[in-house]
Amino acid sequence: MAPKKRNPNGAGSIWQRKDGRYEARVYVPQPDDTRKRKTVYGATWEECDTKRQELVLRDRQGIPTPTRSAKLSEWLPYWLEEFVRNDRKKTTYAKYETHVRRYLIPHIGSKRLETLGAADVRRLLTTVTAQASTATAKESHRVLRSALTAACREELVSRNVVMLVPAPRVQPRELKPWDLEQTVAFLEAARNDPLYAAFVLAAALGLRRGETLGLRWSDIDFERRTLTVRNQLQRVQKELYADSTKNRRTRVIPVPLMCVAPLRWQRLRQAAQRLAAGGAWHGSDYVFTTRTGRPNEPRNLSRSFERIAEEAKLPRIRLHDVRHGCATLLFAAGVPARVVMEILGHSQIAVTMNIYTHVSDENRREAMGHMDRLLKRRK
CATH class of the missing domain: 1.10.150.130 (Tyrosine recombinase, N-terminal domain)
Known part of the structure; x- marks a missing residue:
């Protein structure tokens, strides 16, 4: 017969049952922050004590041990x-x-x-x-x-x-971003809109909506013509807050000349709004703000985009599809895939290649024109 051993308080106890097995009971934490008694069994005292010690160790580590399988x-x-x-x-x-x-x-x-x-x-x-x-x-x-x-x-x-169980297969949504002429037509239609500079950045740099609105003046270096993407502005569950980028990485993007003038215009416009608001101005370093200096709502940027596109009688697309179009234009200009990936801020190049590039009819026709020249019968 195994010797009787006393365990410290909270470490449970062991005894032999009438059927010859050993039984131990220990109070353990539950997922709902309560404590309940857990029972374990063993053919020998040592086996039962090993199970008891495992429960005590989980208790000391704060790991819940349900007394029954949780729903x-x-x-x-x-x-x-x-x-x-x-x-x-x-x-x-x-x-x-x-x-x-x-x-x-x-x-x-x-x-x-x-x-x-x-x-x-x-x-x-x-x-x-x-x-x-x-x-x-x-x-x-x-x-x-x-x-x-x-x-x-x-x-x-x-x-x-x-x-x-395999996950359901989802048919990828066909992407139809604007071509070059349509993108230029939109920017022309948006020229007098207060958020014109934001649309230029989306089209030329492929910034996400949250990244555009999360941009701060301290992120823009006009002398070196660079823009640092390190934050994004999001609204989740009735809360508007600043967050890190989607993949938590900061990236520095060279700014093309077409973006410099709209950004300088935005800075002058914001300074005039600050002066007009006076004491009602909410100080912040955001590039795009309301008339009183508050951060712009992400949904409002999308609404303005949709309104301008409709007035310009352009095909209806999402604001995020402008990012797709940016990638397509970069590839059409011969920019290497790795560079496009860094500009758009993807974590994997497969995302850049499989999702954010759209082959236009002109590209396909040009490719098959090469085959015409290569394979045609020579006389």
């Missing part, structure tokens, strides 16, 4: 708060929270982590596709996979069943 409706909100909120961008948290609230919890929230199966995931994807779209179902798949990966690391489940 997804319990685990997903906990995962959002503990794993996503402080480690990811606010935009990412907001997107994940939306999928958890609108799709995951309503459809599979009653399932427990250990009982969730591949069939449940497939039914979820089918339901979300019917309710929203294939792209939304694919994003829900990504969110659930990430949540269960964290559960695996916490040793709450032994495997991630989402990995067994």
